[in-house]
Amino acid sequence: MIIRFAPPPKNVPAYSFRIKLDGREYRFTFRWNSRTNSWSFDMLTDAGAVLLAGQKVRIGRNLIFRCKSADKPPGGLWAIAADGKRDLPTRAQLGERVRLYYFSKDETFELEPV
Numbered sequence: 001m002i003i004r005f006a007p008p009p010k011n012v013p014a015y016s017f018r019i020k021l022d023g024r025e026y027r028f029t030f031r032w033n034s035r036t037n038s039w040s041f042d043m044l045t046d047a048g049a050v051l052l053a054g055q056k057v058r059i060g061r062n063l064i065f066r067c068k069s070a071d072k073p074p075g076g077l078w079a080i081a082a083d084g085k086r087d088l089p090t091r092a093q094l095g096e097r098v099r100l101y102y103f104s105k106d107e108t109f110e111l112e113p114v
Contacts, residue, residue: 003102007095018046021073021102030057032091039094045071059086059098074105 008015008030016029025046032039039057043064044050051069062076079089081098089098 005095005100005102007099013091019102022075022104024073026051026073030094037090038088039091043067043072057089057094057098057100059088063100073102075103075107076105077102 003019003021005019005028006017013034014029014031016027018025018027020026027044027046027048028041030039030041036056040054041052041057041063042050042054043052049069049071051072052064052067055063055066057063057079059079059081062078064072064077078101079098080101081087081089083097094100
């Protein structure tokens with residue numbers, strides 16, 4: 001199962017949403033940090049337990065790989081650039097040049113770095 005996250009609303013420094021991943025609800029908040037010129041996100045369970053906080057959006061990495069909680073989604077969340085570049089997404093590029101995809105556990109196994 002591959003899920004593409006919806007792009008953020010235009011010209012907003014932060015946005016939140018709920019999404020079902022592998023049958024469980026999660027809450028995400030994405031924020032633009034003008035000091036570091038980067039996007040970061042928080043991931044919470046539907047009940048509000050923090051799984052990740054302040055995780056920077058980086059290209060070509062499983063963004064939830066470091067989360068050790070048993071409540072995390074079993075798959076992986078990846079930021080993939082349409083142009084193949086590894087530059088961090090600018091404020092306007094998240095959802096455009098750089099898109100977020102969730103891959104199930106079996107699909108993520110193929111993508112994990114060696």
